[in-house]
Amino acid sequence: MRRIVSGPLTGLLASSLAFCALPSTVLAATPSTALPTLSTISAAATYPDAVLVGPEEAPDDGGDDIVVIDDDEMDGDEPVVEGGDSPPEDDGDIFGDDSDTEPDDGGERTAGQAPGKLDPESERQQIEAEMGLISVVQRQRMLKKKRFEIAPQLGLTINDPYVRHYTFGADLNYWLTNRMALGLTATGLLGALTPRYDNIRFQQGLLLTANKTLWQANVNFTYNPFYGKIAIFNRALLHWELATTIGAGATQTQVIPRYKALHDPFNTITGGGVLGFVARTYMPNIDWISYQAGVRVWAYPDKLEPLGRGPDTDPGGRDDIALDDASAAKDASDFQLAFNVTVFLGVSFFFPTSFEYTTPR
């Protein structure tokens, strides 16, 4: 989208736009050919005390400057250089904080040497204000504010060596800001005994007491403090984010009877808390899909099969025949703290499917 802006704030806007374009220009530039305007601003971004006046400065003809704002330039991935086929000079690293960066010497003048310019104090304040717009990683790839996110997920539990769960579910989040979201998570789990369980049964003659989890559901709050870019073999860039989630909800578990031929399982619905970390990355040029990988740790009180539930229920036997009944066994069991650690992969779909940048950085 293009629009024409004119007026006395043109200089500030031009500078701000250049700051926005900084990652893209730096990322895609070749050092041998320079577009002086942009390189001058790039230098100013690195050196706060630099004066933003260069050879390509628009002549002060007494009228309004005209600046063409191309929103695509603000994306940071596809640099567009108008008015020439030479890319801007790159003197810094991808985040523009390279202290080795040298300014392009386009001729430095002070306000006193350039009649009609702002006084030095005003110019310094303007530069400081512009510097405030510079972040470590400029122009986030995806804005999520006021968007819904639906994320189907597949996962695996990793903390129980005797029962492995394969998980499937989905996150539904509403992003209040670009950093914070409220959401729901629902997960179904398919539990299976591992070879380690059978190994212990055969070798030690022991039957382990274990539960499997049937489903988990929770409400959660997501905070997304980390974001950045990552270079892949220095040939491609990925944007990524890392969020932490905290929530509370319900879990249903089922005991795995030690003597399956004799006893029925019983189920327990219990409450619990969940803490998670989710990393996500985005595809270039697609504003409504992201890929995520994460880990969740559930903590909840759970009921295990009581030890007195067994086959030796004859008179004088060590097992309690009353516990053959599933509900009686459940009543006889005490809650114990249990954990469920799940790693998962997912795909996020965002609605609305597009967004617009509302700030210049």
Next chain:
Amino acid sequence: MTTRKLITICAFLAGAVAMPSIAKAAKPGPLVGEPIVRKKLQLRKFRFQITPYIGMSLSQPFVHMGYAGARIGTHFADWVGVRAGFGYGVVALDSRLLRAIDDGGLPVGVAPGENDTSVPNGPQCPAGPPCRELAESANPAPLLHDFQAGLTRAQWQGSLDAVFTPFSGKLGLFSSLFTEYDIYIFGGLGLMGWNKHYKDVESTSEQLGVPTDPADPNFCAVDGSGQNSECLLHPVKADDGVKVGGSFGAGVNVFLSDWVALNLEVQDIVTSNNLAGLNATFDDIPPVVERADSNAFHNVTMQLGARFYIPFRAKRTK
């Protein structure tokens, strides 16, 4: 007129066909093939790396082990290198399962010289290893001392790996704290050293000093009393020694400066071994502990260390 129209249409079509190739030829700009980041710090290339670390096993069912060790390595390019690592177990913690087994999960048996009190007028256990109580004769579990005699723990681990570091970048927190980091994967040859967990505990056959080879005519035979049933039914052979397997994993370095980074890594060394040193198959009569009783086991450890880079200064790309 018609001819002119046809020529015009043909020319247009020819132009349309030729256009993409022309456009294609003109499209590549000066940025094609250029690196995505210029003046990039080469934090790994041609730098030696020394990483002292502490680690913890994540997947051991019987004995959790805390390791202290170090890795050394170098990178031929910023994205590929080699390394060697070694960690020795300095802290051994019994798992909850092992504590349950030791605290009554397995029958202890009757001590030598004691009477079997599990049945009225039970016999006296002769000198030698503990005897199984008659009330436990149908229990398929081994006696506790036989289990302990065969139990092993992962005492040390080592590996020789190729390291790939495809991902590197800068990490920003609240737009104020930022640092370099990289994410790497590795794979190679792994070594695991297994020791007996209960060094002083001997199995029934070891205490009796009887042959454990079924082909031996005196297999599990005790002078004057025939074959010992514990030796016969619950053979024990601790699977200790060095095991060779595959090593793989992933990690992340968060650079605190150009020459030191915080290192977090998960490593899995897959070996084939028999943790308890007991028979686990049904097709061998009498039961013996053999290669088929071993299975693939993932020795997963999480390691936290500090990685030092030499030389201390990193070069930059053009």
